[in-house]
Amino acid sequence: MSALSQLELNGCRKLLKLLPADDLLTLKDTVTNRMIAVESSREAIEAIITYSQNSEELLKRKKVHRDIIFKYLTIEGVVVPPNSEKQQLVKRTLELWSSGNNSVNDNNPGHSDKSGDGLADLTELGKQFCQWYFHIFNSQNPMADQPAKEWGPQHFWKDVRLLILSYTGEQQKEEFHGAELVCQRLLALVEEERLVFCPNLAHPGMQCFSTPHGLVLVAVAGTIHRDTTCLGIFEQVFGLIRAPMDGNSWKIKSLHLKIKGQISREKLPEVTYDVNEMLQLLM
Known part of the structure; x- marks a missing residue:
């Protein structure tokens, strides 16, 4: 047995x-x-x-x-x-x-931070954030075979900005402002286009930095799939700021998403930006 x-x-x-x-x-x-x-x-x-x-x-x-x-x-x-x-x-x-890592906490990692400002271990913070974000994000895919987790504008600052650059043929650029619009555009990627984003959480697939003004930068690269087909790679930069009036949790202030149709079969996707480039992307 x-x-x-x-x-x-x-x-x-x-x-x-x-x-x-x-x-x-x-x-x-x-x-x-x-x-x-x-x-x-x-x-x-x-x-x-x-x-x-x-x-x-x-x-x-x-x-x-x-x-x-x-x-x-x-x-x-x-x-x-x-x-x-x-x-x-x-x-x-x-x-x-x-x-034992195939069970991800559905709560924003900032809610469980009980000590200091949560910046003692930036790499662990970034990893926890990415596990949380992509878990609830991918669960919105109707083919995910799992209950959809709580996705919505509450995870973003009201003035959040999203920039999407797509290099799948000819270059396309989309820009969105405000929690509702950003939330809806991201949701369309997984719910309507049925994409699944798989982040590479091992260095150099993920990198994190903090600024003196309380902004945390989380950059992550990974692959994009539909069903069993790998469509390409992505590189995403998040700008996170704590929300003191909302449990002191981390909320997304800005996002930059780059999508490429090309796939390297030799190695896993890596972050290509340095910290100055990340700051410029999110300005």
Whole structure:
């Protein structure tokens, strides 16, 4: 019988939900030697998990295709090279489940900061912010197979500014002002265009700086996906300022989003801006 940890159980359930119904039933028959009858996909998933020896064995099954694991990691916000082989994806998934990081707090990280100004460890602050932001952002995608988290203008300053530069063919530039408009434009990327943004949270995929005036700059690079297709890369710079009247949480003051259609299959996306360039982008 299965001896999976709770993290592995949760992860396996989410991953198996991505399988087509026919593949799911075939996998159930293989794992259970056709000894278990089921009446729904949910029952099939539970049978597969119960009769799998371990999570690695399950991930290596033929019906758990490479594209399914890639899509699962994408939904979980894990950046992997688009040309990764199934063996590499299995290894990365097992690392995710063993690390305990596949459960992201839905609260703005600033709300949980009880000591000082939260700037003692800028890298950790930036990582927590990105995990929080992209988790709720990507959950708005109707294909994400997870309940949509609370997304709205409350996460932005009222005078927030968004600039989007797109290099997918000919260059396009869009600019938006105000929490409502910025929130709606960003939402359209994931809800209507069905994009998923996967940040690379390891240096140099993410960098953070602070200014003497209380502005924190978080820059992050990553890949953009639709379903199992990697469409390109992005580089995003956030300007964060604390909101003393709102629990002293960090709110987004400005955003700069650059999207490129080109994909490097040799390495993960990296931040290309230095701190002065970031400040200029957000002015």
